[in-house]
Amino acid sequence: xxxxxxxxxxxxxxxxxxIAASMRDVHLVLHAPQGDTYADLLFTxxxxxxxxxxxxxxxxxxxDLSGDTAEIFKxxxxxxxxxxxxxxxxxxASCTAELIQDDPGGLAKTLDLTMxxxxxxxxxYQKKENxxxxxxxxxxxxxxxxxxxxxAPVRSEKHQPVCNILGPASLGFRNRDDIGEVRxxxxxxxxxxxxxxxxxxxxxxxxxxxxxxxxxVLYPEIAAPAARWLKKTFAQESVTLPPIGVGATLDFIKAVxxxxxxxxxAGRVAERLSWYARSIDSNYLTGKRVFIFGDATHAVAAAxxxxxxxxxxxxxxxxxxxxxxxxxxxxxxxxGVTALVTDNHLDVEDAIIAAQPELVLGxxxxxxxxxxxxxxxxxxxxxxxxxxxxxxxxxxxxxxxANVIFDSWVHPLMMGLEEHLLQMFxxxxxxxxxxxxxxxAAVAPDEPQPVxxxxxxxxxxxxxxxxxxxxxxxxAEKELRKIPFFVRGKARRNTESFAAERxxxxxxIETLYDAKAHFGx
Amino acid sequence: MTTVLDTIKQxxxxxxxxxxxxxxxxxxxxxxxxxxxxxxxxRKMQDAFFLIVGSRTCAHLMQSAAGVMIFAExxxxxxxxxxxxxxxxxxxxxxxxxxxxxxxxxxxxIRMLVLVGSCPSEVIKLDLDRAALRxxxxxxxxxxxxxxxxxxxxxxxxxxxxxxxxxxxxDLPEEQPDxxxxxxxxxxxxxxVEDQFTRILQGFGLTNISFLPSRSSSALPPVGxxxxxxxxxxxxxxTAKALTRRGARQITAPFPFxxxxxxxxxxxxxxxxxxxxxxxxAITQPGRQRARQALAHCRKDLxxxxxxxxxxxQMEPALARFLQNEMGAEIIEVGTPYLHRDHMSCELDALAxxxxxSEGQHVDRQIDRARAARPDLIVCGMGLANPFEVEGFTTKWxxxxxxxxxxxxxxxxxLAELFARPLRRRALLKVEA
Numbered sequence: 001x002x003x004x005x006x007x008x009x010x011x012x013x014x015x016x017x018x019i020a021a022s023m024r025d026v027h028l029v030l031h032a033p034q035g036d037t038y039a040d041l042l043f044t045x046x047x048x049x050x051x052x053x054x055x056x057x058x059x060x061x062x063x064d065l066s067g068d069t070a071e072i073f074k075x076x077x078x079x080x081x082x083x084x085x086x087x088x089x090x091x092x093a094s095c096t097a098e099l100i101q102d103d104p105g106g107l108a109k110t111l112d113l114t115m116x117x118x119x120x121x122x123x124x125y126q127k128k129e130n131x132x133x134x135x136x137x138x139x140x141x142x143x144x145x146x147x148x149x150x151x152a153p154v155r156s157e158k159h160q161p162v163c164n165i166l167g168p169a170s171l172g173f174r175n176r177d178d179i180g181e182v183r184x185x186x187x188x189x190x191x192x193x194x195x196x197x198x199x200x201x202x203x204x205x206x207x208x209x210x211x212x213x214x215x216x217v218l219y220p221e222i223a224a225p226a227a228r229w230l231k232k233t234f235a236q237e238s239v240t241l242p243p244i245g246v247g248a249t250l251d252f253i254k255a256v257x258x259x260x261x262x263x264x265x266a267g268r269v270a271e272r273l274s275w276y277a278r279s280i281d282s283n284y285l286t287g288k289r290v291f292i293f294g295d296a297t298h299a300v301a302a303a304x305x306x307x308x309x310x311x312x313x314x315x316x317x318x319x320x321x322x323x324x325x326x327x328x329x330x331x332x333x334x335x336g337v338t339a340l341v342t343d344n345h346l347d348v349e350d351a352i353i354a355a356q357p358e359l360v361l362g363x364x365x366x367x368x369x370x371x372x373x374x375x376x377x378x379x380x381x382x383x384x385x386x387x388x389x390x391x392x393x394x395x396x397x398x399x400x401x402a403n404v405i406f407d408s409w410v411h412p413l414m415m416g417l418e419e420h421l422l423q424m425f426x427x428x429x430x431x432x433x434x435x436x437x438x439x440x441a442a443v444a445p446d447e448p449q450p451v452x453x454x455x456x457x458x459x460x461x462x463x464x465x466x467x468x469x470x471x472x473x474x475x476a477e478k479e480l481r482k483i484p485f486f487v488r489g490k491a492r493r494n495t496e497s498f499a500a501e502r503x504x505x506x507x508x509i510e511t512l513y514d515a516k517a518h519f520g521x
Numbered sequence: 522m523t524t525v526l527d528t529i530k531q532x533x534x535x536x537x538x539x540x541x542x543x544x545x546x547x548x549x550x551x552x553x554x555x556x557x558x559x560x561x562x563x564r565k566m567q568d569a570f571f572l573i574v575g576s577r578t579c580a581h582l583m584q585s586a587a588g589v590m591i592f593a594e595x596x597x598x599x600x601x602x603x604x605x606x607x608x609x610x611x612x613x614x615x616x617x618x619x620x621x622x623x624x625x626x627x628x629x630x631i632r633m634l635v636l637v638g639s640c641p642s643e644v645i646k647l648d649l650d651r652a653a654l655r656x657x658x659x660x661x662x663x664x665x666x667x668x669x670x671x672x673x674x675x676x677x678x679x680x681x682x683x684x685x686x687x688x689x690x691x692d693l694p695e696e697q698p699d700x701x702x703x704x705x706x707x708x709x710x711x712x713x714v715e716d717q718f719t720r721i722l723q724g725f726g727l728t729n730i731s732f733l734p735s736r737s738s739s740a741l742p743p744v745g746x747x748x749x750x751x752x753x754x755x756x757x758x759x760t761a762k763a764l765t766r767r768g769a770r771q772i773t774a775p776f777p778f779x780x781x782x783x784x785x786x787x788x789x790x791x792x793x794x795x796x797x798x799x800x801x802x803a804i805t806q807p808g809r810q811r812a813r814q815a816l817a818h819c820r821k822d823l824x825x826x827x828x829x830x831x832x833x834x835q836m837e838p839a840l841a842r843f844l845q846n847e848m849g850a851e852i853i854e855v856g857t858p859y860l861h862r863d864h865m866s867c868e869l870d871a872l873a874x875x876x877x878x879s880e881g882q883h884v885d886r887q888i889d890r891a892r893a894a895r896p897d898l899i900v901c902g903m904g905l906a907n908p909f910e911v912e913g914f915t916t917k918w919x920x921x922x923x924x925x926x927x928x929x930x931x932x933x934x935x936l937a938e939l940f941a942r943p944l945r946r947r948a949l950l951k952v953e954a
Contacts, residue, residue: 001574001606001616003623005598010581033640035554035673038582040904046585050911052904059550062643062674076549083885095576096640096674099607124576125604346627365584372593383584482713509720510807513931517811520818520934 006345006365008320008383012122013094014039015132019140020090021053022170022198026140027086029077031069031097031104034059046386047171056080058097070102074111077104081113087203088143089117090136095124118143128343130221130295130321133169137198138225144206149233151210161260162192164212164236166227167219168199173298173382174396175199178218181398182243185253185269186216191260198222210234214259218242218397221295221321243397244301245405246274246309271399273406277310285410291316291357293340293348293366294381296324298396300331302361302380305405307335316340316355318348345369359413364388376412470499471506479509494519541869541878543860548883551904552833552858553920554673555681556637560587561924562685563596565709568632568738571597572624573671574617574649575639598624602641613645617652621666631664633738635685638670665738667692677858679756679834679923682709686733689741690763696745703729704790705742705769707761708754711926712736718753718929721787724804725796733760744769751790753777753928755868756835758861775867776839777928778936779847780812785867808930815934816847822941824849829891831901832856832882833919838868840900840922840936845873848937852876853894856887898944911954915947 009015013030020028021043030036037057043049058076060069081089091104105119118139122132165182168175179196186193194212195205209215215230217223217240227238237259243252249269257264276282290312292302296319306312318340319328325341332339340351349369352360360370360377364384370377379388380396395401472480483491491512498515499507556579559571573579580599587597600620606613617636625631634656636649653668660666669688671681686707696703704727706718715732722730731742733750742748748769752761755776765771774789775782784805791801828850830837837857844850854877862869869878879887884905891899892912899909899916906916917940927936 001613001620002601002603003598003620004577004580004601005595006584007577007580007599007601009577010585011577013578014581033554033673034550034552034677035556035582035640036578037549037551037904038553038557038585040551042585044905044907045903048907050907052908057549059548060674061550062672065644065674079548079885095578096644099641099644124578125602125607128577129581368592368595479713479716482716513808513811516931517815517934520815520938 002344004345006368008343008345008363008365009129010039011095011124012127012129012132012135013092013120013124014042015129015134016090016092016120016122016136017043017053017055018129018133018170018172019136019198020055021049022168022200023140024200024202025087026090026203027054027056027080027084027088028090028092029056029073029080029104029108030058030092030094031073031102032057032059032094033096034061036094036096042171046384047389048386049170054084054086056084060097065100069097069100070107073102073104074107077108077113078111081111081115085115087115088140089113089115090120090140091117092120092122093124094122098122098124116143131323133222134225134323137169137222138229140198140203141206141209141226142229144203145209145230145233147207148210160190160192161214161262162194162212163256163260164194164209164215165196166215166217167221167223168196169219169222170199171382172199172219172222173295173380173384173388174394174401175219177393177395178397178401180393181395181401182216182218185243185249185398186256189253189257189260189264190262191256210236212236214238216256219297220324221297224323242297242301244298244401245305246271246399246402247304248301249398249402269399269402271402273309273402276406282311282410285413286311288312288359288413289315289355289357290359290361291352291355292380293318293320293360293362295319296321296328298381300327301396303331303335305402306361309402310406310409312359315357316351318342318351359409361409376414378409378412380409470496470504473506473508476507476509476512479512491516544877544879546879546881546883546886549885550677550858550882551831551884551902552882553678553902554582554640555671555676555678555684556582556639556673557586557678558671558681558685559583559597559637561709562682562734566633566734566736566738567596568630569596569635570624570628570631570633571635571637572621573597573599573637573639574642574647575599575602575637575672576641577601579639579641594628602645607645613647614652614655617647618656621656621660625660625664634660634664634666635688636666636668637681638668638672638675640672640674643670643672643674665692677832679754679836680859682754683757683759686757686760687763689734690744690760690767693741693767694743696743696747700743700745700747701729702794703731703742703748704794705744705748705750705764706730706732707750707752707757707764709734710753710928714926714928714932717931721804721808722790725791725794725800727790727794746770749793751786752864753786754836755839755861755864756859758859758864761864773863773867775842775871776836778839779843779933780809780816780930781847782839782843783812783928783930783933784809805930812930812933816937818934819937819941820848822944823937825851826897826944827851827853827894828898828900828940829853829894829896830855830857831887831891831899831905831919832858832879833900833902834923835859835861836922837900837919838865838872838878841876842868842871843936844940845876846871847933848940850898850940853896854879854887854890856880856882858882898940900940915943917943 020026043053058072091108108117214237215227217227217238230236239255241252241255243249253264290306299319303314303317314335317332320343329339360366361380363381394404495515638649649668653666656666669684744767746768750764750769751772772789772793774786777783777786837855841852841855845852856879860880900919903918906918909916926932
């Protein structure tokens, strides 16, 4: 057993759902207890997807356990095939269904479905979300592209090198916009894109993967096993060098050009990070201590940007991706720190406390730690919540990705002038040690202080002294404070104008609610 | 306090409700499991800590639901069962003890530790009740340990709270023999709603009023034959049974939604405690007046609108009754995850005969029914809401009814507003998505 306040990854079946939800014409039937449909919300709410994810859950209950849960699975499978008519059906089990051992793969086979069925083994008590996604993607690629084994290579007579982009998936951190940046980089090099998968791909697209000359693996966490199989089976080389940061983007271009057999030509990329970081305003960023944690791809990329492009000092580097721990260890060695490889949130908390950083670059989970320790924090990797699926174009990769990164990593830090003044004058009532950086306090409380208990009749500070002075009774003031702060100011103003109109003074609890009823809200 | 309130019609007829046809379906249930109730319970009872004993899926559910808030000191966690734990049951208990020790060392401020069972812990038959007894011997009196099941196989969404409250009832102190008659209001309510009800009930002359769950684990109300209780939430079915077992008497009433629902709920209490009619009128009149006034703001938005409810929290029949009787809406279907006929009898009697009732779910078929009915408003969970919006339907996501103060007179307008807002919003937005 392991104590987890937060978990960096979901169970492996969530990875499988991510692949199914990324693709077109694929349906997943998941043997799972009632309640596991919460996973739909990750897609409809966090990612704001417009359709239900293509998943049918058996949602068995306790009373079903004494009966035939296998039959429930078969019914669900049959109905899903009938209703959704996918080109490929995925079948698997969640953690509880794994315990009752109904064998979804075997059961689906007995149904004689018209479409191919890909059974998934998802060991929930050993593996996690990214592994589940990688495994599912690998199984799908194998199932769809196997028919091309031994077929005459289709990539013979063409003028242009062609590649696949592998790895972007539903619920991936900024995957949607990264594709746009990478596509632009490749097209500027004169490289055509055969398929992007799994995001937006159909099983037919997966079958076409062997037609490309090589693969660009943007997220090894998702696509490394599939790319390895494609290399072994169809001799496709892979570029596994995610273009996150200016230097990494240049290296990516070189690697891709080499793979495509063309000259790269690009001495630099048109980004603003390098000038912004050089401009004197960024001087105070020098040597800021940064703690970095995330999936391996984003953590390694972030460390390089911090060290080489922003002039920070990397004081801690770690990942929860055990599969790629070696890369992170190698990077940590370059920056003179020991890599932290753990999926335990509490270990990360301890490491951050020990490292005493001035900035934490991490996941949604590090925001909890940073809040507790009152350290500025920016998000660089999954797991993330709804605010990190923004409406605006916000890639992490390529030139625009570098611009986005500069803005979002510097933003939580206290601005230079404020930092200086704070060191000179420590007892300011507004700017002081306990207050957060003033550029972040966008919502300054316009709320007057509550009336102290000893002086029930005192007029609250902040009331316009030229208006008719209306008092609040102590109990009404207390009641007002039960209203959520973001509407409290409005409730106060409404009640006071209501009382003024009617000559009510002082305001009682009754007045407060009379006014509420009067205004509706 | 001599005349019994004469406007009260009691007992409510049960025959009509009993005979109403209900569509019972089985298939995919698009609902939450009972673990989700921790999201509001941990805020209600601030000195309690909820430790789920389950899998990574359980932990993932909790953080997906609650993790958008940033917690400096989270009050829930998961003991994730690993491969080694599945090998043999004996050391699972030792493992659990180790985890609890680790947790209490980190958070010595915890006064009540709640072990919450999940699907995996139920399927491997890990006895958390016994574990709680064992741990209690070790940590009491500084920290009490109790257990309940919030698993998806046993509980749907708000039933998690019911299971928690049921476990609490066993822990309630015995009422003193000479204690004054007391009232327990059952079901989590927003603090502000509790305070309003307290003022009204004190106005009736009741002195011994408490709420379950209480705001702190040290303020649990005593229970015994002098205790009466009333449900403020429709899902506290097992809690009611447990309280009855401890000798308490149940007051039956519709649920306190809207002006009428609140008045009937309060009048059932008043009748039970023989509160005079004049007093009842004097105390409730201003609230009733205000509630009617506030409801009028939304009436034009909801009058004549056709509403379809998907199952979620068991609040659906009561909410539908409010929409139909007080806002003039037409109800097409009321889905509920579980229908307790006795507790719901007043609500069912009040619903028009044309309303379809369904219990349980086959989500695909229910979606087909909703599409065919072309309702003006669909009340459903967040897994369905955005996809329905894309199809051109207006939806109200149902979880909000659990997270918003909606009971009582002063919130009647807010409750109507919850339904009216999505309709108003759709009319307001001029660009198509």
